[in-house]
Every structure is written in structure tokens, then in C-alpha cells.
Amino acid sequence: MTIWPDISFQDRIDTSEFRIHERAHITVNDDSCRGCTTRECVVACPANLFVPTSDGGILFNYENCYECGTCYLVCNKEGAITWTYPEGGFGIVFHRT
Amino acid sequence: MTDADIIVVGAGPAGSCAAIAAARSGKRVVLIERGPFPGSKNMYGGVIYPRILDELIPQWFETAPIQRWVIRRSTMVLSDTGALNIDYRSNAWGQAPYNGATAYRPDFDNWLAQQAVAAGADLICSTTVTGLLRDDQGRVCGVSTDRPDGDLTASVVIACDGVNSFLAKQAGLYPNANADNYTLGVKETLSLSKHIIDERFGVRDNQGVDIEILGGTSGVNGGGFIYTNLDTIAVGVVLKLSKLSAQKKRPEDIIAELKRHPAIAPLVEGGEVVEYSAHLIPEAGLEMMPKMVADGLLIAGDAAALCLAAGIWLEGVNFAMASGMYAGQSASAAIDASNVSAASLKSYTNRLNETFVLQDHKKLRKIPHLVLSDRVQHRYPAFVTGVVERMFRVDNPTPKPGVRRIVREERKKAGIKLSELVRDALTGLKGFG
Numbered sequence: 001m002t003i004w005p006d007i008s009f010q011d012r013i014d015t016s017e018f019r020i021h022e023r024a025h026i027t028v029n030d031d032s033c034r035g036c037t038t039r040e041c042v043v044a045c046p047a048n049l050f051v052p053t054s055d056g057g058i059l060f061n062y063e064n065c066y067e068c069g070t071c072y073l074v075c076n077k078e079g080a081i082t083w084t085y086p087e088g089g090f091g092i093v094f095h096r097t
Numbered sequence: 098m099t100d101a102d103i104i105v106v107g108a109g110p111a112g113s114c115a116a117i118a119a120a121r122s123g124k125r126v127v128l129i130e131r132g133p134f135p136g137s138k139n140m141y142g143g144v145i146y147p148r149i150l151d152e153l154i155p156q157w158f159e160t161a162p163i164q165r166w167v168i169r170r171s172t173m174v175l176s177d178t179g180a181l182n183i184d185y186r187s188n189a190w191g192q193a194p195y196n197g198a199t200a201y202r203p204d205f206d207n208w209l210a211q212q213a214v215a216a217g218a219d220l221i222c223s224t225t226v227t228g229l230l231r232d233d234q235g236r237v238c239g240v241s242t243d244r245p246d247g248d249l250t251a252s253v254v255i256a257c258d259g260v261n262s263f264l265a266k267q268a269g270l271y272p273n274a275n276a277d278n279y280t281l282g283v284k285e286t287l288s289l290s291k292h293i294i295d296e297r298f299g300v301r302d303n304q305g306v307d308i309e310i311l312g313g314t315s316g317v318n319g320g321g322f323i324y325t326n327l328d329t330i331a332v333g334v335v336l337k338l339s340k341l342s343a344q345k346k347r348p349e350d351i352i353a354e355l356k357r358h359p360a361i362a363p364l365v366e367g368g369e370v371v372e373y374s375a376h377l378i379p380e381a382g383l384e385m386m387p388k389m390v391a392d393g394l395l396i397a398g399d400a401a402a403l404c405l406a407a408g409i410w411l412e413g414v415n416f417a418m419a420s421g422m423y424a425g426q427s428a429s430a431a432i433d434a435s436n437v438s439a440a441s442l443k444s445y446t447n448r449l450n451e452t453f454v455l456q457d458h459k460k461l462r463k464i465p466h467l468v469l470s471d472r473v474q475h476r477y478p479a480f481v482t483g484v485v486e487r488m489f490r491v492d493n494p495t496p497k498p499g500v501r502r503i504v505r506e507e508r509k510k511a512g513i514k515l516s517e518l519v520r521d522a523l524t525g526l527k528g529f530g
Contacts, residue, residue, distance in 0.1 A: 007370050012285075012349060015372045019133070040342030046283050046349070046375035066375040067138065069261040073276045073377070074342045085263075088243055089133045089223030096201050096286045096329060097140035097374040 013047060013064050021090035024062040025083075026071070032080035033058035040074035041081070066092050101127040103428050104240055104251040105218075106226045106264060108135035108210040110414045111398025111421035112257035116213035116220075117153050118425025119255075124432060126218040127249060128210065129242065131225040136206025138259070140374040142282050142333060143324040144197040144307050145205065146415040151194075153422055154212055158195055162204040164326035165305025166190060167197035169298070172409060173360065175312035176482035180360035182308075191304050199305050199324050199331075209418075229254065229267055229394070236438075237268070237393035252437050253428040255395045257421055260377045262387075262400035270387040270396060276338040278381035280319060280406070280469075283348040284333030287368025291328045297364060298325055309411060312478040313358050315351045317344050318469045322411075323364060332356060332365050335378060335406075337469050348375070378413070380406045380469070383462040389449070390442045397424040405457055407464040407528065408473075416454055423448040464528040472517060480511035 033039075034056050041050040041058070047066055051059040065086075072083040085091070103119045105112045108130035116128040132138045144167055150157040168191045171184040190196040214220050230239035230248060239250035256264035260279070265271045289297075298306040310321035319336040334351050341348070356365050379385060379402035386403075389396045397403070398417035405412040427445035431437045449455040467473060484507045488500065508518065 006353065009349065012370060012373045015370055016374065038342075043345050043347060044281065044338065044342045046281065048347070068281065068375045069279075069377050070281050070338060070375075073274070073279055074338055084227075085131055085225050088131050088225040091132075091138075093133060093137045094140055094203050094372070094374055096326070096372045097203065097284065097331075 009048060016064070016066070017093040017095065018064055019090045019093055020063045021087045023087065025086040025091070026060065026062050026065060027082045028058050028060045029080050029082070030057050032077045036077055036080065038076065040076065041071040044070050044074045046070065099250040099252055100239070101125045101219075101249065101251040102432055103127075103253050103255060103425070104129065104249055105255045105257060105425075106240060107257040107259055107398070107400070108213070108220060108222070109139055109206055109257060109259060109398060109417060110209060111400070111417035111424075112255070113206065113209040113213045114153060114418045114421035115255045115257060115397060115425035115428075116218040117216045118422045119429050120213060120216035120218045122426065122429035124429050126213070127251070128213055128218045128220045129224050129226055129240070130210070130220065130222045133223050134203070134207055135210035135220070135222070136203035139202040139206055140282070140284060140376045141202055141414065142284065142322050142335060142378075142411065143199060143331065144411075145200055146197050146412060147418070148194060149415050149419045149422070158193060160208070161198075161200070162208050163198045163200050163303070165199050165300075165303050166195055167199060167307045167324070168300065168304045169306040170197070171306065171308040173308055173310045174478045174481055175310060175358060175360060176479055178359060179482050179486060181482050181485050182360075188304070197307065199307070199326055201326065226258065226264065229264055235392070237391060252432050253393055253395065253442070255397060255421070255424045255428055256400050257398045257417070258400050260379050260399040262396065265387050265396045265400050268391055268394055270389070270391060272387070273381075273385040278379065278385040279338045280335045280378045280380040281338055281341060281348060281375065282333060282335045282378050283352060283375045284331050284373070285352060285370045286326075286329050286331050286372040286374070287365060288329050288371045289368045293367070294325050294328065294330060300325070303327070309409075310355070311473070313355045313361065315346050315354050316475070317341050317346050317351060318471070318474045321355050323361070329371060330365065330368060332361075337380070378406065379404045380465055382406065382465045383458045384466065389446055390439050392439050393437050395424040395428060395442055395445050397421045403454060403458075405461065406468070407461040408468040409529070410461070419452065419454050420449060423452070423454070461528045463524050467521060467524055467528075472513065472521060476511045476513050480507050480513055483507035483510060
């Protein structure tokens with residue numbers, strides 16, 4: 001029984017404001033990710049930004065990042081995720097949180 | 098001459114209170130915020146306890162952008178189909194001197210930062226600090242930023258750069274930054290009319306409710322929360338990072354499941370998601386705290402893991418405001434004494450030790466891990482709700498079983514050893530008692 005309409009993942013993310021900078025503030029090292037079998041980041045990232053590719057790699061979209069830090073903390077591969085904050089004034093902007 | 102006496106990194110509650118305290122001591126203060134405005138990077142799980150502000154901002158409650166004053170504080174234990182709710186109401190908490198408040202952090206943090214500006218601090222937004230500057234002796238003497246020619250020098254840097262504190266890590270002060278010590282908080286802000294919120298939660302005017310929830314997190318260790326704003330409510334979950342990835346559950350699916358629970362659904366029904374948010378919480382308290390002092394450097398707020406996650410007590414903004422204030426005062430005193438060495442700045446940790454900031458954490462040091470243990474998370478809720486269900490179920494014509502028998506049988510059914518129960522009860526008594 002659904003008592004209210006479920007929100008799609010994209011609609012959920014679209015409720016947040018992201019001021020997107022051209023520079024990716026997080027990068028993944030494709031070589032490290034290729035050898036990774038556990039892929040904690042794929043499950044844990046609240047924005048669902050880590051997407052496994054058919055050839056065994058990880059595709060990463062930085063645009064809708066909440067800048068929480070979950071990915072680099074759950075990642076067990078040294079150097080797989082390079083994490084910095086976005087340029088000042090860019091990235092997630094909260095309002096009613 | 099340095100660009101400032103004190104640079105404060107991060108205009109959250111810790112940074113703004115540090116800046117207010119330092120500016121009031123007559124120091125030249127630069128407060129740097131990476132977001133477009135203070136609070137724009139911040140969210141939380143429900144309640145601010147602002148009375149620590151009495152010292153810095155007398156009558157703060159007249160101007161602070163509060164949504165509702167929390168007059169009902171509930172702790173809810175969920176089983177699969179039932180709920181035990183311990184609900185306390187005090188209408189006195191809705192009047193000065195107040196107790197807890199709900200607020201939108203972007204509003205509250207921005208207001209607090211403007212108090213720092215009013216006290217004389219220079220607030221620079223949209224500027225990300227990228228590292229610490231050190232003099233030839235290795236002492237911290239400023240910060241680098243992402244602005245062109247963006248280096249800024251100061252006698253003391255106060256790092257209030259939040260839970261990920263790259264400054265504390267860069268300074269080598271953070272040995273325990275591993276996933277076991279953090280939780281992920283995700284939250285939906287749901288739109289509901291003020292009238293519906295008042296009716297549903299049994300409150301009036303600007304009275305508010307905070308419900309903390311044990312269980313209902315889809316088997317991932319953590320907890321849930323619901324609290325009221327004026328015309329929105331917030332529902333969210335806090336999830337232990339190491340368990341989240343191990344259990345292969347998505348955070349938003351866990352919120353959805355909590356919202357479907359029969360005890361929760363009637364509270365959140367019809368609420369449209371108007372904002373989704375996520376943030377890390379430094380959950381492990383004293384067990385994970387970094388060194389907070391180095392030559393020319395102090396760490397405060399979430400950056401110093403000063404967040405209390407002790408089950409029935411869940412606080413953070415007050416610890417941030419207090420630690421920031423003491424950091425601002427200690428930095429100012431050290432500058433006045435012309436000695437900003439770690440030894441001189443140690444008055445900061447002394448102050449934290451003398452006050453609730455570290456005293457609460459020391460008293461409750463074993464509680465955060467106990468609260469997130471598998472026993473408290475999975476077996477005790479089944480045990481407690483099982484006992485209460487049988488106490489209030491009337492099985493006529495069968496006569497009532499004795500409470501002792503119910504407790505024994507439900508304990509066994511939940512798979513709890515008496516020795517575990519006694520040990521955890523003692524740990525709890527020692528912490529909470």
C-alpha cells in the first residue's frame with residue numbers, strides 16, 4: 001500500500017540546489033576501482049554518484065555531490081578517491097535543512 | 098604585520114562563536130566561509146540547545162531565527178509492527194529561558210555569523226581554505242585559499258571547518274578518522290501546513306516536537322528522527338557508515354521504509370519532499386577526538402568531533418558554539434600574552450575540560466559505541482517492545498503472567514544473554530547515572 005506517491009531518485013536530488021563548477025572536485029582512479037570487488041561507495045553515497053560501468057570501472061558524477069565525505073571514508077582503496085571541496089561559492093547550497 | 102590577528106575557518110556555529118568572542122576581545126578577526134553564505138553547507142538532525150549563547154548574545158532568543166521551541170521530547174523504540182514511545186511534554190520549555198529549538202541551519206548559522214560581523218569580524222564568503230601556512234619553525238601562521246593571491250596570515254588560526262576537517266588532518270592531529278567513527282545523516286524536509294502539523298503533533302503556535310527513534314533503520318545500525326518546523330517537518334535517519342556499505346542498503350530507501358512504518362506513516366503522510374540533504378556526523382565522541390591544539394592552531398566544533406551522540410542525548414550545535422567561544426577567548430588571551438605556542442593555547446583544552454564540553458563527553462565516553470552496538474540496535478528493541486506488548490495484552494481467560502516471567506521469556510526470545518544485559522546496564526548506568 002502506498003499512501004503517498006513515492007518520489008523518484010532524480011526528483012529527490014532535484015529538490016537540492018547545486019551550483020555546479022566546471023572543475024570536478026572529486027575524482028576517482030579508474031585503475032584502483034577496476035580491481036575493487038566491494039564497491040562500498042556505490043551503495044553508501046547518498047547522491048548515488050558512483051555508477052559501475054559494464055567494463056568493470058566506476059563512473060563518477062561530481063555535479064550533484066552533497067560534499068558529505070562518505071565515499072572517501074568507506075573506500076578501502078588507498079588513493080582511489082581524491083576528495084577536495086569545490087571552489088568557494090559552488091557546490092551544494094542548503095536552504096530548509 | 099599579519100593580515101589578521103585571528104583567522105577563523107568556517108562560519109558554522111563554532112566558527113561564528115569563535116569570531117564573536119575574539120572580536121569582542123578587540124582582535125582583528127577574519128571569518129572565512131566556503132559556501133555562498135554561512136549555513137549553506139549545513140544540515141542537522143533536529144534540535145539546537147542555544148542557552149550557551151547567554152554569555153555571547155544576551156537575549157539571543159529575541160532575534161534568533163527559530164522555527165519552533167521544542168516542548169515535546171519523545172524517544173520511540175520501534176519493532177516491526179509496534180512502537181514504544183516515551184513522551185515528555187513541558188510547556189515551560191516554550192518560554193524564556195527556553196530549552197531546545199528547531200531552526201533551518203542556513204537561517205540560524207547566517208544569523209549567528211551576522212552577530213560576528215556586528216562584533217567587528219570580517220566575514221568572507223565563497224572562499225575555500227585549501228591549506229595551512231607555516232612559518233620557518235613549522236608553526237601555523239595563516240591559511241591559503243582558492244582566491245587569486247589568496248594567502249592570509251594571522252597569529253592564530255581556529256579551524257572550525259566541519260566534520261571532514263581537512264585542516265586538522267593536514268596538521269596531523271587526526272589519527273582516528275576511519276569509517277567506524279562516523280555516521281551518515283540523510284534527511285527529507287516535508288511540506289505540511291502549520292495547521293496539520295499542530296494537530297498531528299499536539300502543539301500550538303510556535304511549540305515544537307522532537308522524536309528520536311531507535312529501530313526502523315532497515316537493520317542498518319543507527320537511528321531515526323522526526324521534528325517539526327513551522328510549516329515543514331523533517332524526517333531522517335542516521336546510519337553507521339561501516340554497516341551501511343556492508344548491508345547494501347541505500348540511504349533514501351531506509352528513509353522510505355521508516356516513513357512506511359505503521360507508527361511513523363500517520364505523522365509524515367501527505368508531506369511533499371521539498372528538500373533532501375545529507376551530512377556526516379562525528380559519532381564516536383571522545384574515542385575519535387583529535388588533538389585540538391598546535392602552535393598557532395586551535396580546532397573546534399565538528400572539526401574536533403565535539404558532537405554528542407549518546408542515545409537519549411543527541412547534541413552538537415551547542416558543543417560547537419561553546420567550543421568555538423572558548424577557542425576565540427583562548428586565542429585572544431594567547432595573543433595578549435604574545436605567546437601563541439601550543440603550551441600557551443592549551444588554556445583552550447583546559448576550558449573544555451572544566452565545562453560540559455568535555456565533561457559530558459568523558460562521562461558518556463562508552464555510550465556512543467553502546468548505542469550503535471548490535472544488541473542495542475537489534476535485540477533490545479525487540480525485547481523491550483515484546484515485554485510491553487505482553488504486559489498490556491489481555492489474554493482472558495488466561496490469567497496475567499507475572500512481569501518477571503514475561504521479562505525472562507522475552508529476553509530469551511530476543512536472544513539476549515543475562516550477562517550481556519547486566520554488563521550493558523552497568524555501562525549505561527555509569528554513563529547516564
